[in-house]
Amino acid sequence: SYVLTQPPSVSVAPGQTARITCGGNNIGSKSVHWYQQKPGQAPVLVVYDDSDRPSGIPERFSGSNSGNTATLTISRVEAGDEADYYCQVWDSSSDHYVFGTGTKVTVL
Amino acid sequence: EVQLVESGGGLVKPGGSLRLSCAASGFTFSSYSMNWVRQAPGKGLEWVSSISSSSSYIYYADSVKGRFTISRDNAKNSLYLQMNSLRAEDTAVYYCARDRGSGSQDFDYWGQGTLVTVSS
Numbered sequence: 001s002y003v004l005t006q007p008p009s010v011s012v013a014p015g016q017t018a019r020i021t022c023g024g025n026n027i028g029s030k031s032v033h034w035y036q037q038k039p040g041q042a043p044v045l046v047v048y049d050d051s052d053r054p055s056g057i058p059e060r061f062s063g064s065n066s067g068n069t070a071t072l073t074i075s076r077v078e079a080g081d082e083a084d085y086y087c088q089v090w091d092s093s094s095d096h097y098v099f100g101t102g103t104k105v106t107v108l
Numbered sequence: 109e110v111q112l113v114e115s116g117g118g119l120v121k122p123g124g125s126l127r128l129s130c131a132a133s134g135f136t137f138s139s140y141s142m143n144w145v146r147q148a149p150g151k152g153l154e155w156v157s158s159i160s161s162s163s164s165y166i167y168y169a170d171s172v173k174g175r176f177t178i179s180r181d182n183a184k185n186s187l188y189l190q191m192n193s194l195r196a197e198d199t200a201v202y203y204c205a206r207d208r209g210s211g212s213q214d215f216d217y218w219g220q221g222t223l224v225t226v227s228s
Contacts, residue, residue, distance in 0.1 A: 033214035090213035
């Protein structure tokens with residue numbers, strides 16, 4: 001089955017840039033989506049189709065995808081960005097949705 | 109406003125059954141594929157099952173195939189998950205989530221979840 005690997009944690013100072021990676025075999029050939037989940041809340045879609053943002057999501061959130069790694073970039077990090085982040089793809093070979101292992105972003 | 113409200117969670121013994129429901133409002137339910145995603149306590153997100161708008165296509169995670177059944181009633185704007193032969197490892201918050209639509213493969217709206225606890 002298809003596996004998506006994320007770093008368990010990323011720490012970043014306010015105002016700096018956080019980069020969260022999502023590794024998968026030839027992930028560049030798939031559309032990658034990213035979710036933010038704060039404690040006790042449902043996930044929120046922050047980036048879809050590699051780099052598009054739903055309405056209401058700040059431009060500070062951006063995404064890229066190439067080769068074996070997709071990346072979610074959070075620019076000018078704010079305290080409110082502290083959350084767990086998950087990548088997600090559709091694996092057409094198995095007809096399964098797959099979520100990444102999740103990354104906890106801590107704002108120092 | 110799009111709303112998804114799950115219900116039906118609770119405490120059930122191993123081997124037991126439970127039926128979850130998700131009431132949808134604020135959009136044309138019959139036009140969207142729908143999904144169940146779960147999250148065990150302190151763990152990450154796990155996709156459970158998906159159903160297309162007309163129920164023509166249904167998919168299950170390997171971990172629940174043969175035990176869980178997804179269904180929908182477009183006349184009632186409702187999504188269901190029948191869970192049988194429940195195991196301790198099925199303990200989780202279960203979310204219903206909407207496909208964004210137009211052939212998308214992501215989930216743009218989520219409910220607040222319902223907790224299922226499988227324990228003797």
